Each structure stands twice: as C-alpha cells, then as structure tokens.
Amino acid sequence: MTFRKDADLSGGSVSGGRGGGRRGMAVGGGVGGIVVVLVALFLGVDPGQLGLDTGGGQGDPQSQSRIDQRLEECTGEMANTDTICRIKATTISLEDVWGQQLPQQTGMAWEQPHTTIFEGSVSTACGAASSDVGPFYCPADQDVYMDPSFFDQVLAGQLGGSDDLVATSYVVAHEFGHHLQNMFGDLRRSQQDPQGPSSGAVRVELQADCYAGIWFHYATTTPARGSQEPLVESLTEQHIDAIIQTAEAIGDDHIQKASGTRVDPSSWTHGSSQMRRHWLVTGYEQGTVEACDTFRAQL
Ligand SMILES: [Zn+2]
Incomplete structure (x- = not known):
C-alpha cells in the first residue's frame, strides 16, 4: 500500500503524547513478559479498565516535540518509508473513507478520533499505559494511542507479522474500528463478556x-479532501498478503504458541488467527458495515 507522493498531509488530528520515564521496561522487558501482557491487551480497547497503571505520565517534552516536529514535516512520500508519517497518513485516509461511507451506509456522521503517538509510556483518560500494552483506543478521551517502536520490535519482530508498513496501517484502521464501535454503543460488549472463543470481547x-x-x-x-484523487495510490496482492500475515500473527492461538503456553480458547480475548483473517477479509471483500455483524454471527 503506497500513498501518493505529492499528497497533502497538513493538518490532521494527530499529535505527540507525553512520553514517560519507564522506557527500560517498555519493550525491553523480555519476550515472555511482553507476550503475557499482549494476550490481555494487544490491540485492546482500554488499559485503565484492566487496572494497569505502569507509572507513566512523568512527561518527556523532548520526545513529544520530536514527534510533533516529524508530524509537521510529513509528506505522502514520507508515509511510504516512515512509521510516524504512515500513521498520520492512514488517519487522514480513514477520515476520507469513513467520512463518506458512514453517512452513506448508516446515516450517521463520522466523528474523527484524535490520535496520539508516544514513546515509552503515556497518560490517558483511561489511566497511564506503557508501550508493552500495544496500540490501543481509549473511549474516555476518544483517542487512539500508538508507539511507533511496537511495529518493528513486537509485531514484526517477536510475533512474525509483516514488516511492510501496510501492517501499521492495518493496526491504525483496527483502532479506528473501536472508535466506530464506541459511536455505535457496541464497545461495552467487550467488558460485559470479556473472555472465551465466542465472547463479547472476541466479537x-x-x-x-x-x-x-x-x-x-x-x-x-475515495478522493482525498479537497482533491479528485485518493490519498492511497495502490494496494497490491502482496500488500493484502502482508495484512493477512499480520492478522494471523496477532491471533490469540498464535500468541499463546509464540509465548510457549498451551493454546487455551477459554482465555481468548481477540480470536484465533483463522477468525481474525476471516473477518478482516470479510470487511475487505464486502465493504459494508452490515457484513461486519460479528454479534449475530456463529463463531
Ligand atoms: Zn482491538
């Protein structure tokens, strides 16, 4: 997936977050520890509600201003090589697509969530979180939180997801999916039935x-705002394969195998590799909110 080189990436609801001083334990804490946390939280919805408080929020103005500066400089061309710019470009394309599709398909107006890019740890309305929770969405402040180091170190490195930047785009789009669920009032179903292969959380x-x-x-x-041309220039078969590889890498059964623990469906919170692949492909092929009714589907 490539973005148009001359695409305008100015503006956008993305900024650097307050980083914390716990960087040592964040992604350097050892595979075992990380994977255990990921089983609970990976691409999850809300670290605060799981009682995690990792002592972030000390503030690291240098990290924040470095990220803000990069965000200012981002071009479409940079979005094809740089993770921070890729995250920003993806949020703008998501706004283009949902801004058009949501009213067309449901009659609702799209409300763009804010996206915060941080390093180490971050303060949120859902509590403090460190990088090892992975990317997440906080419904209390309607904000998507991303640490760029997650993609190389954990997703591609430890879990065997694709190292193509399209994997980063997939994760941003997944978190925006949680924002959509928050708008629809469906997000709470996760907490009401938090574990198991056909639980509310998995759905x-x-x-x-x-x-x-x-x-x-x-x-x-979908044309970019103020343009006739889409922000995304191409999406090839190879990119689709990379997205599927990533969806499979973050299946609960795969994460359990990768962490050396028994595959135990009763502890699943996100679904198996096969389930994640199936529903990602369903959305991609069908293109409708209606086709994504996982609550009525037989799992
Ligand atoms: Zn999620």
Whole structure:
C-alpha cells in the first residue's frame, strides 16, 4: 500500500503524547513478559479498565516535540518509508473513507478520533499505559494511542507479522474500528463478556478487524479532501498478503504458541488467527458495515 507522493498531509488530528520515564521496561522487558501482557491487551480497547497503571505520565517534552516536529514535516512520500508519517497518513485516509461511507451506509456522521503517538509510556483518560500494552483506543478521551517502536520490535519482530508498513496501517484502521464501535454503543460488549472463543470481547475485536477491512476496500477509490484523487495510490496482492500475515500473527492461538503456553480458547480475548483473517477479509471483500455483524454471527 503506497500513498501518493505529492499528497497533502497538513493538518490532521494527530499529535505527540507525553512520553514517560519507564522506557527500560517498555519493550525491553523480555519476550515472555511482553507476550503475557499482549494476550490481555494487544490491540485492546482500554488499559485503565484492566487496572494497569505502569507509572507513566512523568512527561518527556523532548520526545513529544520530536514527534510533533516529524508530524509537521510529513509528506505522502514520507508515509511510504516512515512509521510516524504512515500513521498520520492512514488517519487522514480513514477520515476520507469513513467520512463518506458512514453517512452513506448508516446515516450517521463520522466523528474523527484524535490520535496520539508516544514513546515509552503515556497518560490517558483511561489511566497511564506503557508501550508493552500495544496500540490501543481509549473511549474516555476518544483517542487512539500508538508507539511507533511496537511495529518493528513486537509485531514484526517477536510475533512474525509483516514488516511492510501496510501492517501499521492495518493496526491504525483496527483502532479506528473501536472508535466506530464506541459511536455505535457496541464497545461495552467487550467488558460485559470479556473472555472465551465466542465472547463479547472476541466479537468486538473481530468486528474491529472487519471495519479495518472496509477501509482497505475503499482506500484506493475515495478522493482525498479537497482533491479528485485518493490519498492511497495502490494496494497490491502482496500488500493484502502482508495484512493477512499480520492478522494471523496477532491471533490469540498464535500468541499463546509464540509465548510457549498451551493454546487455551477459554482465555481468548481477540480470536484465533483463522477468525481474525476471516473477518478482516470479510470487511475487505464486502465493504459494508452490515457484513461486519460479528454479534449475530456463529463463531
Ligand atoms: Zn482491538
């Protein structure tokens, strides 16, 4: 997936977050520890509600201003090589697509969530969180939180997801899926029934994958704001394979195998590799919110 080189990436609801002083334990804490946390939270919805408080929020103005400066400089061309710019470009394309599709398909107006890019740890309305929770969405401040180091070190490095930047776009689109669920009032179903292969939590996560698929369906054909041309220039078969590889890498069964623990469906919170692949592909092929009704589906 590539963005148009001359695309305008100015503006956008993305900024650097307050980094914290716990960088040592963040992603350097050892595979075992990380994977255990990821089983609970990876691409999850809300660290605060799981009682995690990792002592962030000390503030690291240098990290924040470095990220803000990079965000200012981002161009479409940089979005094809740089993770921070890729995150920003993806949020703008998501706004283009959902701004058009949501009213067309449901009659609701899209409200763009804010996206915060941080290093180490971050203060949120859902509590403090460190990088090892992975990317997440906080419904209390309607903000998507991303640490760029997660993609190389954990997703591609430890879990065997694709190292193509399209994997980063998929994760951003998944978190925006949680924002959509928050708008629909469906996000709470995750907390009401938090574990098991057909639990509310798994249905919420699979639906977010399906919503991510909808974005991929329309990304290359939806015109960018103030332009005739889409922000996303191409999405190839290779890119689709990379997205599927990533969806499979973050299945609960794969994460349990990778962490050396027994595969135990009763502890699943996000769904198996096969389930995640299935719902991502469903959203991509169908392109409709209706096709993503994981709550009525037989899992
Ligand atoms: Zn999620």
